[in-house]
Amino acid sequence: MQIFPRTLNYLPLVAAVGAALAGGILTFVVWYYFSPANLQVGYTPEQPIAYSHRLHAGELGIDCRYCHSSVEKSQEAIVPPTQSCMGCHAVVRPDSPLLEPLRQSWETGQPVEWVRVHKIPEHTYFDHSVHVAVGVGCVSCHGRVDQMEVVSVEEPISMQWCLDCHRDPGPFLRPPDQVTNMTWERQPGDDERIADVSEVRPPEHCTGCHR
Amino acid sequence: MTRRDPHDPPAMWRSLEDKADPERPSRRAQAEAHDPDGFISADAIVSRRGFLTLSGATAAAVGLSGCIRRPVENILPYSRAPEYVIPGVPMHFATVTERRGDALGLLVESHEGRPTKIEGNPDHPATEGATDVWAQASLMDLYDPDRSQRAARRDGAGNLADAGDTTAAAHQAFEEALGARLEEHDADGGAGLRLLVQPASSPSFLRLRRAVRERFPSARFHTWSPLSSSNLRQGAWLAFGLPVHVHQDFARARVILALDSDFTMTEPGAVRNQRRFANGRRLESPSDDMSRLYVVEPSPTVTGASADHRLRLPARDVGRYLKALCRELASNHGVDFGAVTGALGSPSTEGIPEKWLGAVARDLAESRGQNVVVAGSRQPPAVHALVHALNRALGNIGRTVGFTPAVDPEERDQVTDLRELAEAMGAGDVRTLIILGGNPVYDAPADLGFAESLGDIEFSVHLSMHRDETSRRCLWHVPRAHELEAWGDMRAIDGALSVQQPLIAPLWGGRSEIELLAQVAGERNWRGHSIVRRTMRESMGQGTGFERFWRRVLHAGVVPGTAVAPGGDLPIREPEIASAVRDLRDPEGALGADDLEVTFAPCPKLFDGRHANNTWLLELPDPISKICWDNAAYLSPSTAAALGVENGQMLRLSREGAEDIEVAAWVQPGQADFSIGLLLGWGRAHAGRYGDGRGFDVYPFRTSTALGFASGVSVRPGATGYLLAQTQEHGSLEGRAIAIEGTLEEYRDEPRFPKFQTVEMNIPPLWDTVDYQGHKWGMSIDLTTCTGCNACTIACQAENNIPVVGKRQVARGREMSWLRLDRYFVGEDENDPRFIMQPIGCVHCEEAPCENVCPVNATAHSPEGLNDMAYNRCIGTRYCANNCPYKVRRFNYFTFHGYLEGDGVLGGDYYGVPEVKQMQFNPNVTVRMRGVMEKCSYCVQRIQEAKIRSRRTGEPIQDDWFTSACAQACPSHAIVFGDLNDPNSEVARLRQRDRAYLLLAEVGTRPRTTHMAAVRNPNPEMNG
Secondary structure (H helix, E strand, O other): OOOOOHHHHHHHHHHHHHHHHHHHHHHHHHHHHOOHHHHOOOOOOOOOOOOOHHHHHHHOOOOHHHHOOOOOOOOOOOOOOHHHHHHHHOOOOOOOHHHHHHHHHHHHOOOOOEEOOOOOOOOOOOOHHHHHHHOEOHHHHHOOHHHOOOOOOOOOOOHHHHHHHHHOOHHHEOOHHHOOOOOOOOOOOHHHHOOOHHHHOOOOOHHHOOO | OOOOOOOOOOOEEOOHHHHHOOOHHHHHHHHHHHOHHHHOOHHHOOOHHHHHHHHHHHHHHHHHHHHOOOOOOEEOOOOOOOOOOOOOOOEEEEEEEEEOOEEEEEEEEEEOOEEEEEEEOOOOOOOOOOOOHHHHHHHHHHOOOOOOOOOEEEOOOOOEEEOOOOHHHHHHHHHHHHHHHHHHHHHHOOOOEEEEEOOOOOHHHHHHHHHHHHHOOOOEEEEOOOOOOHHHHHHHHHHHOOOEEEEEOOOOOOEEEEEOOOOOOOOOOHHHHHHHHHHOOOOOOOOOOOOEEEEEEOOOOHHHHOOOEEEEOOHHHHHHHHHHHHHHHHHHOOOOOHHHHHHHOOOOOOOOOOHHHHHHHHHHHHOOOOEEEEEOOOOOHHHHHHHHHHHHHOOOEOOOEEEEEOOOOOOOOHHHHHHHHHHHHHOOOOOEEEEEOOOHHHHOOHHHOHHHHHOOOOEEEEEEOOOOOOHHHOOEEEEEOOOOOOOEEEEOOOOOEEEEOOOOOOOOOOEOHHHHHHHHHOOOOOOHHHHHHHHHHHHHOOOOOHHHHHHHHHHHOOOOOOOOOOEOOOOOOHHHHHHHHHHOOOOOOOOEOOEEEEEEEOEOOOEOOOOOOOHHHHHOOOOOOOEOOOOOEEEOHHHHHHHOOOOOOEEEEEEOOEEEEEEEEEEOOOOOOOEEEEEOOOOOOOOOOOOOOOOOOOHHHOOOOOOOEEEEEEEEEOOOOOOOOEOOOOOOOOOOOOOOEEEHHHHHHOOOOHHHOOOOOOOOOOOOOOOOOOOOEEEEEEOOOOOOOOHHHHHHHHHOOOOOOOHHHHHOOOOOOOOEEEEEEEOOOOOOOEEEEEEEOOOOOOOOHHHHHOOOOOEEEOOOOOEEEOHHHOOOOOHHHHHOOOOOOEEEOOOOOOOOOOOOOOOOOHHHOOHHHHOOOOOOOOOOOOOEEEOOOOOHHHHHHHHHHHHHHOOOOOOOOOOOHHHHHOOOOOEEEEEOOOOOOHHHHHHOOOOEEOOOHHHOOOOOEEEEOEEEOOOHHHOO
16 A cells, blocks of 8 residues: 655655755855845945035035045044034034034034944954055045945955955056045056055955954 | 073973972873863853753844844044044053152053053153053053942941932032031141141142141141151161162162162162163173172062072061171171271171172172162161161262152151051041041051041041042042043152143042142142142243143153252261161071061062052962962972971961961962061952952051061961962973073073074975065064063053953963963072073964964964964864964953953853943954954054054154064063064064074974073172
8 A cells, every 4th residue: 555656755865955955055145145245235324414425525526535534644534523514514504404413413512423334344454544545546445425425335345355456456556646536547647656566565464454 | 500401301390399290291281181171161061951042042142133234333423523633543641650659651552532551651761661560550440440430428337328429419528528627627727637648759749738737737647658668768867867769770780789679670660770770681792791680588579580699588687697798898808887887796697608698798899889789678777777888888879879869858757657647546636537549447557556446537538549448437438530540740769750641531530639638728729730730830930931841741751851860979877877787686586487487578460459459460470479369478398398388278377466367378489488478469358349359468467567577477277278370380381491591601601502592403394484575573582681570461461452361260271361471490499499581472483383283274474474363263273272382372261351240150241341441452453252262463453553654654664663562561671572674673683692592493483582591690609
């Protein structure tokens, strides 16, 4: 008396092959889609003030360093103190309801709670000043901020991505006075003003970034 | 003792047990590998069911947190940015700290307002850029989570209770109470008003003291600190009739005789002494001279450990030795003591080896005008006076011995001062007592009855960082500001005036001594800033240009022109010295098992007890005994045998006129026979969560007539088995001699110490050898000048966010310090060995054995030759530590940050670290978690900073731009760090030095750290 059909004899085999396939697919999905290229890129958090880089950096053409003032001196580019904003907004649109959190910060002395967009892990030490000094443009890592209404992440900011440039920095270097230029393109004669790749030698060893 | 070949059986030993059985270290290493308790602590094992519950919960937590894409992190910019602050760029401020009457100039690093690291101020004469262990550790005092946060008043039940719901309200309540009280005293001119203060070196304090006396003419000031310099002052007064501070120039002296004086670590001016002492022994080449140090002391100190000849002598016999030596000099070497000669008499020389009189006297007589005799502050004034007479007779005064005026000429003998106060308190004459700092209930001489009568005073105030033993007996407690939180001013022993500049606003609203004093004086502007500015302005004498002057002083850290070069040629008062020496009687009878001596010394970690809640210092191994988290009674091996006492056995000490105390015994080679060494500062009842009940309080045994030492002590051995966690056998290299020592004579014969030079490897290296271009970082450590003072160890801990692990974990060998200080005993006589100190961190092998065994490439070599650790790759196999021949890798078993706050069983986590302690972390160094191997990184964060600066400015890195934290702290300048490829760097020069050797060169690891052999300068006449 045969209760189960004979075809069921293949069940262990099918199950094994299926499990292997599923495992493989799962591994691929995790390995590919859970990478920073997919998880980081496109992160666009809402900010407490609807600050538009398109307006300020793009249309008005304010230089990045006007607000991110320590980018040449410090590891931090800094988000500007309320004071910097008030330098203009005490006069420009002083009553805009959008700027209410800013005015409150100015009156109370409490900080505006901006949300960090570009985040690197805590065991990684990135220094803005040295990148700017050798002539890596803002746009290389941050994208066309001058076209963003709300800032979002454009590059994966993963170790792989960092190392791609550290191993071959040549294509990403520009004359140091052009770092904040969002639309810079290599012109004849620029080559002398660009740092020599053999001199730059960005670190590729662990403690270059991990201390 | 001769030199040892690398493969000879060890003539150096780490512990008495190892000496008795040379095979023991290797057996111990095997036993540790197989001991399950060495891996998982028995009390950490949970039940099977508990384990499953926990792992289930962990899996759920991991799963849940994995779903969340990323934690949202905020950026909080300033609203109004402070001037000069650039986020991410640390600032440095000059300030000053007090150390036994001296002022140490400091430069403090501040990250966005948080002080994170303390260094010495290179422009300050007391430090010249170095620091000591306490200055390094004082950050942990600042961020102590148990500091008092409000003013408090004793309630009906006799307990302290907050005097208000907020800091401000509590202060206000106190100020109202104080104001009312002082108004009553206005009527009686301050009758019954007493102030108990710390010894003052502050001009503002002296000014305010005058102001208080003006307001309350009948008020009296008393001074007390348990480690006073009263004996030094009185000795100088006896000899010269003036309030002077006596300076010794240890750099110029060719022969130094230290009588019970730990002048390189715990005596006043120790940091400058250590630097000068090291300068007098720095050997560039075999033709250089080095000084010779004789030390006579009861209990081994770091100074004694550096000695060329060391005599173990009970403290009470030191005066007798000095008299006998003077007698020998007068009789046989024509040294003229004038009127003092007669007073010397003919002291007994029992127990003093002949050579310690004959040979030492000859050495001193032959180096007249070029030697120094110095006595320690626990020796009585007459010994100091005789030392001054001896220095005068040897022609040293004006050459190697100089003077500067005492900072507070009014200061009296502190015991007399405190006794008068205690008597007045007992008689009910004191109605109001204001105690500024200190902790007299804990540390006052036991027989004065100070603590008992304190509770009866109507109105008593204690200004203190903690609600400690004294605060709990006072009516009012006021939180005191840490030195990094308050304005002040200080004079160093050479007169150098500095402004103490706060780095941070008081975390808990504390007040400084001068602020409270100004309130007592009734000054309207009682804030520290105004007080100090006013003092400075008054002393300047003119009003113009003050702001510029003030800013310059704050920037430089010292007022230009205030430091006086010690000099002068004071005449001595022979009759006074003679009569004092006549009164200095030889001790009667010989010490023995039923008549022992005890000596009281400042703890080389907790000092007098003020650092008792400082985890860095609590865990720091003692420089000599290597005990952590405890103090102990030190006995010499032969005394221990005579008493039948073993390590960790409780001893009950009794002495007439003092309370009995119980202390655990520790057999300490180098200790004088029948003299027991006791360290002050432990056994606190109300120090805080870390310090309470640690170690043994020996103050009850210290009476007003026996502050330094006492004899007539009997001992009753008690229970055995008290656990003393110590590190003397940790990281043992199983008998291989890695500290190399020789005599000056041997060094001159064979400058390259050929037997210890790089031995040819008989195995070729595993990989192609690298030719290091660009930077090639390296370190050099000179064992000749290293005293073992521990400043480097704490500097490393502060710079690199290194956790403490607690006593039980230390006992299991899990301490985390990246830089350890090995102490070796040398010689066959286990009662009287010599000592070698050797700092060892990762030596950054070019052929690193750890790198070859890491399965995940978490430790790899950088092109500059650093042995890098990538913490996030580490999976904790610990293969690297097993394969490290130097045992310098540290494994973090339990997330030791926060471990002490946790239950200590399942370990801690970062969130367990009190927020205030997190403020100390260096933001440029990863805070490592559990399961990760770590080790010295050569302060790679400083290297990277320098490289970035070089890139930014376009200048090449200069040797003086930066150095490692240990090298920066070292008062001896024994540690030097730099670029070996830079021909101008100091370290490249030192590496070529003939004494330089590589640790275990025969293994072929090619370390980047070189050690330089310890060279001693023994007197040939003293041998045999």
